[in-house]
Amino acid sequence: MKTTNSDPLAPFDAVVLMSFGGPEKPADVLPFLQNVTRGRGIPDERLEEVGEHYYMFGGKSPINEQNQRLLRALQREFESRGIAVPLLWGNRNWHPYLTDVVRKQAREHGARKYLAIDTSAYSSYSSCRQYREDFAAAVSTLDAEGLSVEFDKIRQYYNHPGFAKAQLDCVRRGLAELAMRAGSLDGKRHKILYVTHSIPTSMQESSQRFTPGYAEQHEELIAWISGQLNESEQLDAELVYCSRSGSPATPWLEPDINDRLRELSRSGVEAVLAVPLGFVSDHMEVKYDLDTEAAQTAREEGLTFLRAESLGVSPIFASGLVDLAIERAAQVRGEQVESQVISGSRPLGPGSGACSMNCCEGPKSKRALPAWATGSIPG
Numbered sequence: 001m002k003t004t005n006s007d008p009l010a011p012f013d014a015v016v017l018m019s020f021g022g023p024e025k026p027a028d029v030l031p032f033l034q035n036v037t038r039g040r041g042i043p044d045e046r047l048e049e050v051g052e053h054y055y056m057f058g059g060k061s062p063i064n065e066q067n068q069r070l071l072r073a074l075q076r077e078f079e080s081r082g083i084a085v086p087l088l089w090g091n092r093n094w095h096p097y098l099t100d101v102v103r104k105q106a107r108e109h110g111a112r113k114y115l116a117i118d119t120s121a122y123s124s125y126s127s128c129r130q131y132r133e134d135f136a137a138a139v140s141t142l143d144a145e146g147l148s149v150e151f152d153k154i155r156q157y158y159n160h161p162g163f164a165k166a167q168l169d170c171v172r173r174g175l176a177e178l179a180m181r182a183g184s185l186d187g188k189r190h191k192i193l194y195v196t197h198s199i200p201t202s203m204q205e206s207s208q209r210f211t212p213g214y215a216e217q218h219e220e221l222i223a224w225i226s227g228q229l230n231e232s233e234q235l236d237a238e239l240v241y242c243s244r245s246g247s248p249a250t251p252w253l254e255p256d257i258n259d260r261l262r263e264l265s266r267s268g269v270e271a272v273l274a275v276p277l278g279f280v281s282d283h284m285e286v287k288y289d290l291d292t293e294a295a296q297t298a299r300e301e302g303l304t305f306l307r308a309e310s311l312g313v314s315p316i317f318a319s320g321l322v323d324l325a326i327e328r329a330a331q332v333r334g335e336q337v338e339s340q341v342i343s344g345s346r347p348l349g350p351g352s353g354a355c356s357m358n359c360c361e362g363p364k365s366k367r368a369l370p371a372w373a374t375g376s377i378p379g
């Protein structure tokens with residue numbers, strides 16, 4: 001992206017890669033799960049079950065190492081563009097916590113204005129607004145300690161060309177592998193399942209009040225990817241969900257990938273390429289819910305199951321994130337910026353790089369929380 005400013009990230013004093021966080025060792029698992037589910041009404045049985053997923057992988061989530069790799073990729077991208085702003089890493093649910101990282105930076109370097117790059121591409125309470133609540137909590141905790149800080153964040157980036165092209169690459173490589181294994185691709189026997197994290201249908205509804213909703217954003221990206229694939233790469237594709245939690249009485253987005261695999265197998269499908277579209281790297285959901293559980297379901301059904309790579313530290317993805325940070329900084333400086341989006345999509349928000357003030361409203365219990373309204377463009 002072209003910029004006339006000598007510091008393309010001005011007025012920000014630091015950039016923070018903001019993520020979910022995950023346990024490092026078995027003793028971390030329970031306190032981590034308690035952090036995640038505080039006030040969220042998740043049944044104890046579900047917590048025990050999810051705890052088992054972590055113990056199965058030695059009590060260590062893959063997410064922190066993935067974030068450290070992404071951090072290094074972003075740092076390299078900063079260096080190649082001559083960006084000297086410090087790059088930090090903070091989490092919502094585990095060390096290093098956002099508030100601790102920002103406190104240190106504010107104390108030691110006087111940094112006040114932070115721009116967050118978060119690891120969620122789509123709009124929803126869990127993937128957008130909850131991060132803004134984290135910023136609000138950090139602001140108020142640090143304010144009480146006499147430290148004044150401010151946050152802004154890049155927009156949700158499901159329709160940014162960097163993210164989208166990096167996903168397309170993963171799909172293409174997955175299809176090539178499927179073609180190699182099966183001899184060739186076959187529209188009748190092979191299928192693409194795009195997989196994302198399920199959310200309660202109430203959360204889906206609140207995600208679509210001002211912008212295309214969580215599910216619709218995935219559908220837009222899937223349509224774009226399908227349009228980019230060659231004729232020889234065309235397979236039927238659909239969106240399915242994983243990682244449902246909460247009470248069975250609460251409706252969540254469906255179909256679940258396991259249910260869909262069983263149906264597909266019974267309708268004559270022989271091989272499936274699962275694309276983890278909702279995850280930017282190999283999180284526990286990818287390692288357990290897809291590579292372990294869904295792979296097992298497929299085996300039981302006699303289906304060939306291939307999992308496309310997740311983005312990880314794809315250079316197109318990392319460089320896209322830096323473009324998004326530059327875009328946001330320019331908007332905050334009041335410059336006219338053209339938001340880059342894939343064809344058939346439009347930027348979120350009326351001229352704002354971020355979600356609108358009232359988007360992605362959370363459950364009633366959380367509504368009183370101040371969400372740091374980046375861009376603060378109402379509605």
Ligand SMILES: CC1=C(CCC(=O)O)c2cc3nc(cc4[nH]c(cc5[nH]c(cc1n2)c(C)c5CCC(=O)O)c(CCC(=O)O)c4C)C(CCC(=O)O)=C3C
Nearest residue numbers: 020022036040050061062063120126127197199245283284
């Ligand atoms: C949309 C979405 C994303 C994608 C956007 C983003 O990345 O932010 C995401 C990411 C993640 N979710 C993660 C882990 C968990 N999510 C849980 C629970 C929940 N997730 C939800 C939604 C999402 N979650 C929801 C609606 C709940 C129910 C409770 C509530 O309403 O808040 C629970 C509690 C147990 C359970 O019920 O499963 C755990 C342990 C990890 C870390 C994985 C690792 O360790 O690698 C990551 C990256």
Ligand SMILES: [Fe+2]
Nearest residue numbers: 020126197243
């Ligand atoms: Fe989650």
